[in-house]
Amino acid sequence: MSSRVIINTTINGEPMEFLVDERDSLLEALRERIGLTGSKEGCNNGNCGACAVIMDGRLVNSCCVMAAEVQGANITTVEGLATGGELTPLQDAFLEDAALQCGICTPGFLVASKALLDFNPNPSEYEIRYWLAGNLCRCTGYDKIIRAVQHAATQMRA
Amino acid sequence: MQDVTYRRPATVQEASQLLKDNGPTARVLAGGTDIIVMARERRRDTSMFVDVKAIPELNQLSFSASEGLTVGAAVPCYRIYRDETVSRLYPCLVDSTSLIGGTAIQGRASLGGNLCNSGPAGDSIPSMIVLEGEAHIFGPNGWRTVKVEDFCTAPGRNVLDAGELLVSIKFPAPRPGSGARFLRFIPRNEMDIAVVNSATNLTLDGNTVTHARIAIGAVAPRPLFVPAAGEALVGRPLTDETTAAAATASRDAATPIDDMRGSVRQRKHLSYVLTERTIRDAARRARGEIVSHV
Numbered sequence: 104m105s106s107r108v109i110i111n112t113t114i115n116g117e118p119m120e121f122l123v124d125e126r127d128s129l130l131e132a133l134r135e136r137i138g139l140t141g142s143k144e145g146c147n148n149g150n151c152g153a154c155a156v157i158m159d160g161r162l163v164n165s166c167c168v169m170a171a172e173v174q175g176a177n178i179t180t181v182e183g184l185a186t187g188g189e190l191t192p193l194q195d196a197f198l199e200d201a202a203l204q205c206g207i208c209t210p211g212f213l214v215a216s217k218a219l220l221d222f223n224p225n226p227s228e229y230e231i232r233y234w235l236a237g238n239l240c241r242c243t244g245y246d247k248i249i250r251a252v253q254h255a256a257t258q259m260r261a
Numbered sequence: 262m263q264d265v266t267y268r269r270p271a272t273v274q275e276a277s278q279l280l281k282d283n284g285p286t287a288r289v290l291a292g293g294t295d296i297i298v299m300a301r302e303r304r305r306d307t308s309m310f311v312d313v314k315a316i317p318e319l320n321q322l323s324f325s326a327s328e329g330l331t332v333g334a335a336v337p338c339y340r341i342y343r344d345e346t347v348s349r350l351y352p353c354l355v356d357s358t359s360l361i362g363g364t365a366i367q368g369r370a371s372l373g374g375n376l377c378n379s380g381p382a383g384d385s386i387p388s389m390i391v392l393e394g395e396a397h398i399f400g401p402n403g404w405r406t407v408k409v410e411d412f413c414t415a416p417g418r419n420v421l422d423a424g425e426l427l428v429s430i431k432f433p434a435p436r437p438g439s440g441a442r443f444l445r446f447i448p449r450n451e452m453d454i455a456v457v458n459s460a461t462n463l464t465l466d467g468n469t470v471t472h473a474r475i476a477i478g479a480v481a482p483r484p485l486f487v488p489a490a491g492e493a494l495v496g497r498p499l500t501d502e503t504t505a506a507a508a509t510a511s512r513d514a515a516t517p518i519d520d521m522r523g524s525v526r527q528r529k530h531l532s533y534v535l536t537e538r539t540i541r542d543a544a545r546r547a548r549g550e551i552v553s554h555v
Binding site for chain 2: 128149158168235238
């Protein structure tokens with residue numbers, strides 16, 4: 104029988120302690136135990152990237168991480184991007200460039216793009232497309248998203 | 262999700278004991294990109310996840326000229342392709358690890374998981390075969406080693422017995438004058454399962470091939486080491502004719518099935534083409550040229 108375990112972790116810079124079921128995924132824990140519903144369940148099998156979060160500096164799909172695994176980890180979700188109500192240049196660029204329609208994929212794209220720009224502040228178009236290949240958008244096509252990341256990168260380097 | 266418990270052993274002994282005591286539904290959890298999904302979708306009965314990422318040996322990534330490269334079974338792809346030594350000495354592993362899934366999969370997925378999953382199309386397995394990878398296994402009877410080409414036995418099946426776990430994969434230091442290359446054919450640029458994949462590792466003395474290993478995947482019940490393909494090259498100059506002979510040996514060894522990804526005819530053809538291309542690129546790397554992984 105799976106039982107409940109207490110998880111201590113840092114989410115978006117804040118120490119958090121919460122109870123999860125051993126069978127919960129990190130995505131389920133974020134959405135249902137902690138109420139951070141920014142990370143989306145798209146496919147729930149690692150294909151779509153809508154649940155992407157940054158865990159100890161690397162991009163992961165939270166649907167493919169067990170909640171019990173994140174003991175002591177440092178996690179950034181889409182809610183952790185903006186600080187004090189101010190959008191980041193990346194988020195502004197997604198709005199300015201209309202890089203979304205329905206918005207379901209957007210949290211994943213934002214988190215994945217942040218991970219890219221943290222790693223490489225000046226990516227080529229090819230590198231952006233390659234990095235974001237694991238994020239699926241079924242509305243816009245990808246060109247506006249790529250442009251938004253390019254614009255954000257330019258602005259962040261300025 | 263099934264009713265699973267979660268354990269995080271700190272030693273290989275403890276992990277082996279958990280696997281043995283809890284039977285075949287106790288599953289090793291490394292990156293989880295396959296097993297979590299399979300457990301959720303009930304494609305694998307799972308009662309326990311044995312998370313092996315707290316075990317130091319499974320996180321090891323180290324190289325020495327005498328010992329070669331040791332890749333802990335849980336080391337995720339991104340650590341492998343961002344490693345400077347691996348990039349310089351084992352670019353073939355970068356070829357594989359940088360095209361398995363997308364960035365978020367590469368943040369978790371491991372060579373060990375790919376091997377233990379034992380899918381016929383596993384994109385790291387041909388590379389590990391041609392690089393003479395050796396699987397180091399710990400179990401109730403202690404340690405044993407199995408060559409990567411002998412590890413998988415059928416789709417989803419391998420040599421691991423009850424209570425055994427894959428701890429690391431070791432690769433000898435590259436031979437002087439050697440180069441290796443992995444390629445995959447998919448109908449799009451990224452994020453798909455191989456129709457066919459192939460790897461070649463060859464050593465050149467001038468233009469004479471002194472050592473060659475060739476493997477192909479997604480064309481048989483398990484990733485296939487093709488000794489005849491390497492033998493078609495060894496002791497001979499690398500020419501269009503000898504390359505064609507090796508590629509023909511790969512095509513002859515392939516016993517693919519028809520499915521939604523490709524037909525038998527296409528896969529036989531691709532076995533030839535990818536073998537030919539990996540030989541050409543491996544030779545370029547053997548001569549010191551940079552062949553980008555993409």
